[in-house]
Amino acid sequence: MIEKIIKWSRLKSPWILHLNTGGCNACDIEILAALMPRFDVERVGILLKATPRHADVLICTGPITRQTKDRITRVYQQMPEPKFVIAVGACAMSGCVYRGSYNVLGGIDQLIPVDMYIPGCPVRPDAVIDGVVKLLTKLEKS
Amino acid sequence: MSITIPIGPQHPALKEPISLRMTIDGEVIKDADIRLGYNHRGVEKLFEGKTYIQNIYVAERICGICSHSHTTCYVNGVEKLSGLEIPKRAAYIRVLIAELERIHSHLLWLGVAGHEAGFDSFFMYTWRDREIVMDILEEISGNRVHYAINTIGGVRRDIDETQKTKILNHLKVLRERTQYYKNLGTNEPSFVARLSGVGKLSREDAIALCAVGPTLRASGVDMDVRKDDPYNCYEEIPFEVCTSDTCDVLGRTVVRINEVLQSYDIIEYVLKNLPAGDVRVKAPRKVPEGETVSRYEAPRGENIHYIKSNGTDKPERLKVRAPTLGNYPATVAMLKNGFIADIPLIFAAIDPCICCAERMAEIQDVKTGSTEIKTFDELKKYSKKFDKHTEHKKDVEWPL
Ligand code: SF4
Numbered sequence: 001m002i003e004k005i006i007k008w009s010r011l012k013s014p015w016i017l018h019l020n021t022g023g024c025n026a027c028d029i030e031i032l033a034a035l036m037p038r039f040d041v042e043r044v045g046i047l048l049k050a051t052p053r054h055a056d057v058l059i060c061t062g063p064i065t066r067q068t069k070d071r072i073t074r075v076y077q078q079m080p081e082p083k084f085v086i087a088v089g090a091c092a093m094s095g096c097v098y099r100g101s102y103n104v105l106g107g108i109d110q111l112i113p114v115d116m117y118i119p120g121c122p123v124r125p126d127a128v129i130d131g132v133v134k135l136l137t138k139l140e141k142s
Numbered sequence: 143m144s145i146t147i148p149i150g151p152q153h154p155a156l157k158e159p160i161s162l163r164m165t166i167d168g169e170v171i172k173d174a175d176i177r178l179g180y181n182h183r184g185v186e187k188l189f190e191g192k193t194y195i196q197n198i199y200v201a202e203r204i205c206g207i208c209s210h211s212h213t214t215c216y217v218n219g220v221e222k223l224s225g226l227e228i229p230k231r232a233a234y235i236r237v238l239i240a241e242l243e244r245i246h247s248h249l250l251w252l253g254v255a256g257h258e259a260g261f262d263s264f265f266m267y268t269w270r271d272r273e274i275v276m277d278i279l280e281e282i283s284g285n286r287v288h289y290a291i292n293t294i295g296g297v298r299r300d301i302d303e304t305q306k307t308k309i310l311n312h313l314k315v316l317r318e319r320t321q322y323y324k325n326l327g328t329n330e331p332s333f334v335a336r337l338s339g340v341g342k343l344s345r346e347d348a349i350a351l352c353a354v355g356p357t358l359r360a361s362g363v364d365m366d367v368r369k370d371d372p373y374n375c376y377e378e379i380p381f382e383v384c385t386s387d388t389c390d391v392l393g394r395t396v397v398r399i400n401e402v403l404q405s406y407d408i409i410e411y412v413l414k415n416l417p418a419g420d421v422r423v424k425a426p427r428k429v430p431e432g433e434t435v436s437r438y439e440a441p442r443g444e445n446i447h448y449i450k451s452n453g454t455d456k457p458e459r460l461k462v463r464a465p466t467l468g469n470y471p472a473t474v475a476m477l478k479n480g481f482i483a484d485i486p487l488i489f490a491a492i493d494p495c496i497c498c499a500e501r502m503a504e505i506q507d508v509k510t511g512s513t514e515i516k517t518f519d520e521l522k523k524y525s526k527k528f529d530k531h532t533e534h535k536k537d538v539e540w541p542l
Contacts, residue, residue, distance in 0.1 A: 012182040020181070022180065022181050022182075022183055022210075023206075024203045024204065024206045025204055025205055025206035025207055026203075026205075026206020026207070026209065026288060027206065028206070029206060029207060029250065029287065030286070030287060032269075033269070033272075033273070033276075036266065036269040036270065036272075036273070037266050037269065037270040037273075038270060038273045062181075063183065065182055065183055066182075067179050067180045067182065068180050068181075071180075090506050096203070097188070097199060097203050098183045098184070098185070098188065098203075098379075100188070100191075101183055101184035101185070101187060101188050102184050102187060103182050103183055103184040104183050104184065104528065115219060120285070121203075121288065122206060122288065124286065124288045
């Protein structure tokens with residue numbers, strides 16, 4: 001019974017944490033734009049949270065730079081189970097134009113498990129919403 | 143007794159990773175230390191391994207908010223080096239996109255300032271209107287953020303009459319709303335009380351610490367690359383440089399709102415006086431030997447690109463000085479003797495764009511607890527060590 005309630009609330013209101021792991025900012029502003037009046041994901045319960053300890057979903061943008069590497073691991077460890085990771089943008093998927101640079105490690109999946117990839121450079125806000133919704137449908141079935 | 147508190151790299155008030163260390167005494171900030179490098183991707187090294195045309199895409203991805211600034215600055219430099227004269231229509235279209243970018247960047251900033259001051263409806267309002275600008279940009283270039291409009295020798299897309307009328311209609315709405323924000327931002331007592339007197343930066347300090355852009359202009363210094371060293375036909379376009387004498391965050395807000403209003407005028411002028419003709423000329427693949435510096439007034443201040451060519455189709459060196467980097471010393475001065483509660487506001491007031499500023503870091507490996515500062519020579523050695531591995535490496539094993 002309690003599990004059912006937890007699952008229901010998790011599906012109805014996923015809280016997200018947005019982390020820039022070295023991207024160019026464009027993906028970040030597009031994620032923010034998804035929270036703004038035009039797209040307004042808050043009306044479907046998606047809420048941007050400020051701390052990893054409250055978040056269910058981690059949204060990462062950008063290739064991992066040497067300095068953010070430890071931070072991502074830490075943020076990921078601080079999130080409560082069950083946790084999900086969405087890699088947003090070509091950078092987070094494979095490194096985009098920065099691939100091969102001495103300070104960049106490639107996609108997010110090199111470091112932490114990723115549940116959903118959203119392509120685009122930058123992604124459109126509609127794509128971000130679509131990605132989150134798809135992740136939720138996946139959860140619903142599981 | 144003073145204690146040091148770290149803020150960041152992941153912090154609710156910061157949208158991008160940066161770390162601030164504040165030495166505080168009670169509520170008052172005694173000293174501030176900015177730690178950079180979280181966003182360092184080695185873009186300048188990447189430039190050297192790619193051709194001039196490919197580099198436009200890399201330059202665009204230095205920063206997502208001022209992507210047009212970096213590409214324009216870069217292509218202007220390359221065109222100067224190869225002695226290309228771009229068609230006037232192309233220059234005008236570049237100005238058009240640049241001003242649209244300034245509007246969207248300033249509206250974004252206004253929203254963030256409202257948010258940091260606890261005025262969230264303002265945040266929502268400005269971001270709603272920002273979407274109109276994004277629509278215009280999408281209409282012209284096909285993209286919302288990375289417009290990819292510049293190419294060496296001109297621009298990649300032309301605009302037609304229907305687009306012109308559409309843009310002018312959108313502008314009417316935007317102008318009306320901006321006027322409303324101006325009234326609201328400068329007359330709403332609680333908002334003004336929150337912003338005025340915060341983050342003081344005197345005129346002398348601003349000049350001494352090399353502040354740039356709206357931060358500098360809000361300290362009463364009349365400096366704008368568009369006027370002082372015009373590029374892309376800015377000398378033909380009538381506009382005013384907005385300044386303010388209040389030297390605080392309120393002044394920076396006023397300067398930005400006025401600049402947005404000026405940008406509307408510029409766009410109207412550009413659309414009404416758009417010269418006929420081609421939008422690009424053919425550019426040679428190779429660039430003759432030489433070096434050049436190109437300047438550009440980005441929304442956040444002066445952006446400088448230094449390009450050195452060795453006669454091949456790849457640059458030998460490309461150095462970027464982004465505006466945010468120029469504003470860091472001024473930020474430290476602004477933070478000193480302020481209150482903890484003002485940190486996000488002051489820091490947001492320079493409109494920091496961290497990904498812009500970080501291609502070249504002198505501090506590396508700030509591990510928890512142990513700090514390791516590399517000198518420039520060490521850094522050079524370090525990069526050389528990696529240099530061997532970086533070039534044309536396919537399917538690399540990431541060092542994880
Ligand atoms: S995917 Fe593209 S737009 Fe997004 S952070 Fe990377 S370079 Fe920027």
